[in-house]
Amino acid sequence: MKAILHNRIAQHVFFWCFYLLIYTGNYVQNDNYLAGLVTTLLYLPIHITFTYSQLYLFIPRLLLKKKITAYIIVTLLVTHLLYFVNYVFYCFVIYPVMFKKTCHFFSWNSLWTLNPLEPKTVFSFFMIFGIAASVKLLKKWYYENNRNQTIAKEKLSIELEMLKAQVHPHFLFNTLNNLYSLTLTKSDKAPLTVSHLADLLRYMLYECNEKEVPLEKEVEMLRKYVELEKLRYGARLDVSFSCSGNILGLKIAPLILLPFVDNSFKHGVSEEIDQCWINLQMHAQGNTFTFILSNSRSHDALSYKPGGIGLQNIKKRLELIYRGNYNMIINEEAEMYSIKLQVGLSSVPEAVLAPGPAILVQPIPAII
Numbered sequence: 001m002k003a004i005l006h007n008r009i010a011q012h013v014f015f016w017c018f019y020l021l022i023y024t025g026n027y028v029q030n031d032n033y034l035a036g037l038v039t040t041l042l043y044l045p046i047h048i049t050f051t052y053s054q055l056y057l058f059i060p061r062l063l064l065k066k067k068i069t070a071y072i073i074v075t076l077l078v079t080h081l082l083y084f085v086n087y088v089f090y091c092f093v094i095y096p097v098m099f100k101k102t103c104h105f106f107s108w109n110s111l112w113t114l115n116p117l118e119p120k121t122v123f124s125f126f127m128i129f130g131i132a133a134s135v136k137l138l139k140k141w142y143y144e145n146n147r148n149q150t151i152a153k154e155k156l157s158i159e160l161e162m163l164k165a166q167v168h169p170h171f172l173f174n175t176l177n178n179l180y181s182l183t184l185t186k187s188d189k190a191p192l193t194v195s196h197l198a199d200l201l202r203y204m205l206y207e208c209n210e211k212e213v214p215l216e217k218e219v220e221m222l223r224k225y226v227e228l229e230k231l232r233y234g235a236r237l238d239v240s241f242s243c244s245g246n247i248l249g250l251k252i253a254p255l256i257l258l259p260f261v262d263n264s265f266k267h268g269v270s271e272e273i274d275q276c277w278i279n280l281q282m283h284a285q286g287n288t289f290t291f292i293l294s295n296s297r298s299h300d301a302l303s304y305k306p307g308g309i310g311l312q313n314i315k316k317r318l319e320l321i322y323r324g325n326y327n328m329i330i331n332e333e334a335e336m337y338s339i340k341l342q343v344g345l346s347s348v349p350e351a352v353l354a355p356g357p358a359i360l361v362q363p364i365p366a367i368i
Contacts, residue, residue, distance in 0.1 A: 024040045213252065244281075256314060
């Protein structure tokens with residue numbers, strides 16, 4: 001049925017069947033519906049000619065090209081000509097069919113004078129044409145609306161992919177710098193760094209291509225990232241990493257939390273010479289996921305740069321994906337910077353019913 005409705009010929013057939021249904025009643029006399037239907041069918045070619053000449057000839061080639069005067073003149077001439085055809089057709093074909101006798105009032109001279117019945121006939125031309133034009137405009141609006149929605153979705157998808165792609169080189173640049181520092185000192189931590197980096201790259205390349213990923217995988221990715229940074233800063237960095245609540249079955253946009261954590265190290269810890277700290281707490285309650293991240297900062301540290309890739313990325317992605325379904329509070333103090341993000345996540349129905357909470361509470365120790 002859907003295929004028929006999208007078939008161009010079927011649409012036109014449906015429209016003219018509707019015309020027959022509506023107009024047949026105008027020509028029924030003495031409950032003779034068959035004669036009324038025959039009369040309507042005899043008038044059909046004239047209405048089709050006028051309607052299609054307007055829709056596919058005069059309007060596209062004259063009216064839409066702003067040749068208004070030419071359109072009016074041509075329309076008047078064609079309308080008058082079709083009235084002549086209609087009048088002759090009525091007298092020699094339709095009248096004998098309806099009344100079973102020859103038309104006695106026809107006169108060729110009447111074709112060149114204004115007949116009192118002409119306005120009524122012309123009105124019927126324009127009424128059928130108006131209905132057809134309305135249907136065509138409605139159809140055009142429907143397809144244009146669908147097309148615009150498709151373009152908007154494609155634009156959103158492309159923009160999200162571009163934003164997500166920005167995370168990859170940004171993260172790799174920082175991590176490779178860490179690895180480079182370790183190899184210069186021939187540190188034993190270098191193999192562990194390579195192992196964690198390989199796991200993270202595997203996650204980014206093969207598991208982040210979907211619109212959403214399991215929340216537990218995203219949390220595990222953050223843990224590995226924090227461990228990589230901990231390898232870099234060693235004992236001078238105190239990290240608290242905890243995740244509580246039932247995160248199983250929840251899904252989140254991939255890599256949407258990483259820029260926050262990355263900024264904590266880049267703009268907070270890296271600018272501290274003495275002991276520094278980062279506190280990352282995550283909690284899932286129902287479909288609401290709360291992400292709280294705070295870090296120490298130097299007295300002389302600059303604010304998070306609004307032009308940085310990480311923070312701009314996360315703000316755009318949050319607005320694109322979770323518009324109206326998230327709340328973010330940024331608190332900036334002299335010695336601390338904190339972010340609290342609450343977002344409503346989607347869930348997998350079967351996994352939501354899994355018994356027992358998945359609780360992860362584990363500080364990340366210093367590796368010396």
